[in-house]
Amino acid sequence: MTATLERPAAKANKRSVTPARIALHVFLVLTCLMTLAPLLWAMYASLRTYEDTSVNGYFSLAESLTFENFAKAWEIGNLPQYYWNTLLITIPALVVTLLLSSMVAFGVARFSFKFNIALLMLFTAGNLLPQQVIVTPLWRLYRLIELPVWMSESESLIDSQLGVILIHIAFQMGFCTFVLSNYMKTIPYELTEAARVDGASVFRQYWQLTLPLCRPVLAALATLEFTWIYNDFLWALVLIQDGDKMPVTSALQNLKGTFFTDNNLIAAGSLLVALPTLVVFFVLQRQFVGGLTLGSTKG
Amino acid sequence: MTALQEKPQAAVPGGPPPRRRGKRATALAGTDKLVLGLMLGIPAVVHLLFVWIPALGSVALSFSEWNGIGGFEDIEWIGVGNYVEIFTEYPRFWPAVQHNLIWLVFLLVVPTSAGLLLAVLLDRELRFSRVYQSALYLPMVLSLALVGFIWQLIYTPDGGLLNSVLGLDKPVDWIGDSDINLYAVLVAAAWRHTGYIMLLYLAGLKSVDPALKEAAALDGASSAQTFFRVTFPVMKPVNIVVLVVTVIEALRAFDIVYVINKGRNGLELLSVLVTDNIIGEASRIGRGSAVAVVLLTISLGFIITYLYQVFSKENRT
Numbered sequence: 121m122t123a124t125l126e127r128p129a130a131k132a133n134k135r136s137v138t139p140a141r142i143a144l145h146v147f148l149v150l151t152c153l154m155t156l157a158p159l160l161w162a163m164y165a166s167l168r169t170y171e172d173t174s175v176n177g178y179f180s181l182a183e184s185l186t187f188e189n190f191a192k193a194w195e196i197g198n199l200p201q202y203y204w205n206t207l208l209i210t211i212p213a214l215v216v217t218l219l220l221s222s223m224v225a226f227g228v229a230r231f232s233f234k235f236n237i238a239l240l241m242l243f244t245a246g247n248l249l250p251q252q253v254i255v256t257p258l259w260r261l262y263r264l265i266e267l268p269v270w271m272s273e274s275e276s277l278i279d280s281q282l283g284v285i286l287i288h289i290a291f292q293m294g295f296c297t298f299v300l301s302n303y304m305k306t307i308p309y310e311l312t313e314a315a316r317v318d319g320a321s322v323f324r325q326y327w328q329l330t331l332p333l334c335r336p337v338l339a340a341l342a343t344l345e346f347t348w349i350y351n352d353f354l355w356a357l358v359l360i361q362d363g364d365k366m367p368v369t370s371a372l373q374n375l376k377g378t379f380f381t382d383n384n385l386i387a388a389g390s391l392l393v394a395l396p397t398l399v400v401f402f403v404l405q406r407q408f409v410g411g412l413t414l415g416s417t418k419g
Numbered sequence: 420m421t422a423l424q425e426k427p428q429a430a431v432p433g434g435p436p437p438r439r440r441g442k443r444a445t446a447l448a449g450t451d452k453l454v455l456g457l458m459l460g461i462p463a464v465v466h467l468l469f470v471w472i473p474a475l476g477s478v479a480l481s482f483s484e485w486n487g488i489g490g491f492e493d494i495e496w497i498g499v500g501n502y503v504e505i506f507t508e509y510p511r512f513w514p515a516v517q518h519n520l521i522w523l524v525f526l527l528v529v530p531t532s533a534g535l536l537l538a539v540l541l542d543r544e545l546r547f548s549r550v551y552q553s554a555l556y557l558p559m560v561l562s563l564a565l566v567g568f569i570w571q572l573i574y575t576p577d578g579g580l581l582n583s584v585l586g587l588d589k590p591v592d593w594i595g596d597s598d599i600n601l602y603a604v605l606v607a608a609a610w611r612h613t614g615y616i617m618l619l620y621l622a623g624l625k626s627v628d629p630a631l632k633e634a635a636a637l638d639g640a641s642s643a644q645t646f647f648r649v650t651f652p653v654m655k656p657v658n659i660v661v662l663v664v665t666v667i668e669a670l671r672a673f674d675i676v677y678v679i680n681k682g683r684n685g686l687e688l689l690s691v692l693v694t695d696n697i698i699g700e701a702s703r704i705g706r707g708s709a710v711a712v713v714l715l716t717i718s719l720g721f722i723i724t725y726l727y728q729v730f731s732k733e734n735r736t
Contacts (some may be wrong), residue, residue, distance in 0.1 A: 144540060145547070151537065152554035158610065159557070161580050162569045178572075179583030220465065223458035231447075231455065239463065241726050246470040248663070248722045250670045252693040253715040256708055257476030258469065259697050260487060290469035293462055322451040326458070351562030353674040358697055369562050373678060383572055390568040394561055401560040405553060408560070412615070413622045 159391075166190065166388035173384060189388035197389050202368035203396075209281050209356070209367050210349045213288035217345060218338060221293045225300035226326045230312055240301060247294025251354050258287065259358055279361045287359065288349050296341050299415045303337045304330060340411030343404045347397050368393050474715060480708035487696070487704040501709035509706065515687040516713075518601055522608075522688070523669035530609040531661060534616025539646065541617075542624040556618065558611040563674040570607035571679065597685025604675055604686060612668065616661055623657030624650070656728060663725040670718050689714050 165178055167185040176183070193199065221243075228240045262277035272280035311333075312325045320329070331338075356370040363371070372393055401408060447455065481502070484495040505512045537555060541548055558566070573580040574593035582590045593603040627650050635645040651658075673690040676682045681699070682691030689710055691699075696707030 144545075148537075148540065148547075148551050152551055155555055155558065155610070155614075157580075158569050158573055158607075162572055165572055173578065177583065178578040179580065220462040224462045227455055227459040237730060239459065241730060242463075242471070243466060244729070245722045245726060246466055248667055248718065248725065249470065249474060250667065250690065250714050250718055252671075252673070252690045253477055253711050253718070254470060254473040256487070256693065256697060256704060256711060257473035257480060260704075261469075261473060261476070286465070287469055290465050293466055294470075297462075322447070322454045322458075347560050351560075351564075353562060353564040353677070354694070357677075358694065369564055372564055372568060383575065383578075386568060387572055390565055394565050397560040397562075398557075401557065402553075405556070409552075409556065409618060412618055 162387040162391055165384050166391055168384055170382055170384055178383070189384050190392060193385050193389035193392055196385075197371075197392075199368065199389070199392060201364070202366060202371040205281065205365055205371075206350060206367040206369070209284050209288070210346060213285045213292070213349050214342060214345050216285075217289045217292045217296055218341060220289065221296035222300050222331060222334065222338070223326065224293070224297045225304055226330055228297075229301045229304035230309075230325070230330070240297065243294040243297045245294070247291060247298070251291070254287075254291075255354070255358055262359060274362075278359060279365065281360070281365060283359050284352075284355050284367070287355050288352065292345055292348065295415055296345065299341060299411070300334060300337060302414070303334055307333050337411075337414065339404075340407040340414060343400060343407040344411040344415075346400060347408070350397055477708045477711040477715065480704055481712045483705045483708075485704045486702050488702070497705070501705045505706060505709050505713075511687050511692055512710070515689045515692055515710075518685075518687055519669060519672070519689050521601060522605060522672055523666060525602075525605045526609060526612055526665045526669055527662070529605075530612040530616050531665065533609075534613045534618075535620050537613070537617045538620035538624055542621060552617075552621075556614040559614040559618075561611065563608070563611065563672075564678045566607050566611050567604075567675040567678040570604075570610075574603055594679055595684070600679075600685045604679060608672065608675055612665070615664070619657055619661055619664070620654070623654045627653050659724065659728045663721050663728075666721045667718060670714055 164182070165173070166189050167187070168178075168182045169184070169186060169188065172183045173180075224239070224243065228236050259278065262283050265277045267275055267277060267280070267282070269275055272282055274280050277283035277286070307330065312329060315325050315329050350367075351369055352367070353369050356367050357373070360366055360370070372389070480494075482496055482498055484497045484500070485493060541551060545551075561569070571594065576582060576590045576592045576595070579590075579593070581593060585591075591599070594600050631649055631653060632645055635649045636642075640648065671690065672688055673682075673694065676686040676688055676691060677694075680686055682688055682695075692710045693707045693714070695701045696703055701707070
C-alpha cells in the first residue's frame with residue numbers, strides 16, 4: 121500500500137551530517153513531541169490519583185502512578201457494555217458496506233451502461249454531504265419505519281442499533297465505492313473477459329475473480345471504515361435515545377456527567393475509548409494511510 | 420496506490436490518452452443482467468433512501484412549520500417564512516455562520532500550511548521518517564468527540580496544562596470565555612486535521628514527476644522557486660482535494676463543540692442549530708431544515724467542484 125509513500129531507504133548512502141540536517145531533525149522531533157503532548161498529558165493525568173492532583177495540581181511531579189482510574193472508569197462508566205454496543209454496530213456495518221460497495225464498484229468498473237458515471241458520482245457526492253443535511257428527515261423517517269420486536273425492541277428504526285447500522289452503510293458506501301471502482305479499473309480487463317468466454321457468470325466474475333484481487337484495497341478500506349464507524353458520534357447521538365444502547369464514543373457524553381469533577385477519571389475513560397482505534401492505527405498503519413491516500417489522490 | 424501510479428502516465432503531454440478499460444460493450448445473458456441489476460440496484464436503493472431522499476426532505480421541510488412529533492397532517496406549509504426568519508430574526512444564525520466561516524478560514528490557513536510544510540520536509544530520504552510520520556498521523560484516528568475531551572484537560576482553568584505552562588497570575592478560562600473559546604477549540608481541531616493534510620500532500624509530492632524538478636534546477640531555479648513555481652502548481656488536483664476536504668470538515672464540525680458545551684456560548688455552529696431541533700430544546704423542524712439547506716447549498720458547490728476535478732479526465736494535470 122505504502123509503496124508509493126516510502127522511497128526505498130538508501131542505506132548504503134551514508135550522508136554527511138550537515139547543520140541543516142540536524143536543524144531539520146530537531147524541528148521534526150519538537151513538532152512530533154508537540155503533536156503527542158495532549159495524549160501524553162492525558163495519559164499522565166490518568167495515572168495519578170485524585171488526591172494527588174487536587175493537592176499538588178496537575179502540573180507537578182506525581183507522588184505515585186496507578187492504574188486505579190482505568191479500573192474505575194471501566195466499572196463506573198460501564199464500558200464493557202458500551203464496547204459491546206459499538207461492536208454490534210461496527211462489525212455488521214463494516215461488512216455490509218464493503219460487500220455492497222464492492223458490488224456497485226464492480227458494476228460500474230466492469231460494464232458499460234447508460235448511467236455508469238452518474239451512479240458513481242451520486243455515491244461519491246452522497247458521502248461528502250454534511251450529516252446535518254440528512255439527519256432531521258432521517259430521524260423522522262426512522263420513526264415511520266415499523267419493525268417487528270425481534271429486530272428492534274422499539275418496534276421502529278429509531279432507537280435501534282439496526283437504524284444506526286443502516287445509515288452507516290448508506291453513508292459510507294459512497295467512499296468505498298469510489299475507491300474500489302478506481303482500483304478495479306486497474307485490473308486488466310482481459311481477466312474478466314477470459315472468465316466470461318469460459319462461461320463464468322457475472323456473479324462468479326465478481327465473487328471469485330475480482331474480489332480476491334481487491335484484497336489489499338479491501339483491507340485498507342476495512343481499517344479506515346472501522347475507525348470511522350467506531351468514531352461516529354452524531355448518528356448514534358441523534359438516532360438512539362436509550363442511553364444503554366449507545367456506542368462507546370457517544371456514551372462518552374454520559375461519562376462526563378458521572379465524572380464531573382474528576383479529570384483524572386475522564387482522562388482514563390477517554391484513553392480507554394481511544395484504545396481500539398490506537399491499536400488499529402499502530403498495527404494497521406499501512407492500511408490506514410494507504411486507504412486515505414487511495415481515496416483522495418485520484419486526480 | 421494505483422491511482423498514484425496512473426498519474427505520471429496521464430501527465431505526459433501529447434502521450435496517448437488514458438485507456439478506457441472495461442468499457443467495452445458486452446452482451447449479457449438474461450440471468451446475468453438480472454444479477455447485475457440487483458448488484459447495482461440494491462445498494463443504489465439503500466443509498467438513495469437513506470441519504471438523498473432525506474437530503475431532499477430537508478429542502479421540503481424548510482418550507483414548513485412543524486414540530487416533528489405529530490403526523491404529517493400537522494405540517495403547515497409556510498413558503499419561505501423560515502428563510503426570512505433565519506436571515507433576519509433568528510439570533511443564533513449569523514453568529515453560527517460567522518463561526519463556521521472562521522472555522523473554515525482557520526483550517527485553510529493553519530493545518531493546511533503546517534501539513535504542507537511537514538510534507539515538504541518529510542518528502543526526502545530522511546532517517547526516522549516513518550517514526551515522524553506515525554507521530555504526526557496519530558491524532559487522525561481519534562474521534563473529534565474524544566479530541567474535545569482530551570483537550571479539555573489542557574484548557575481547564577483549574578490546573579490545566581496550558582495555564583500552568585503559561586504561568587499566568589489570573590488563569591484564563593479557555594473554554595468558558597466566549598471571546599476566545601472558538602479559537603481554543605480550533606487549535607484542537609487543527610491538531611487532528613494537520614496529519615490528514617500532510618498525508619494528502621505527501622502523496623501529492625510523490626506523484627510529481629522528478630524530471631520537472633530536475634529541469635527547473637538545471638535552469639537555475641532555487642529550491643524555493645522550484646517549489647512555488649513548479650511543484651505546487653503541478654499539485655493542483657491535490658490542492659483541490661485539500662480544499663474540498665477542508666470545506667466539508669468545516670461544515671460538518673459538530674462533535675467537538677457538542678461535547679464541550681453543546682455548542683453554546685460562543686461555540687454556535689450551523690450544525691448545532693440543525694441538531695438542536697431533534698435532540699435539543701428547540702423543536703422547530705422547519706427552521707432547522709432551512710439551516711440544513713444553507714449547509715447543503717454551500718457543500719454542493721464544493722462537491723460539484725470535486726466531482727468535476729475527479730471525473731473529468733481531461734482536467735488531469
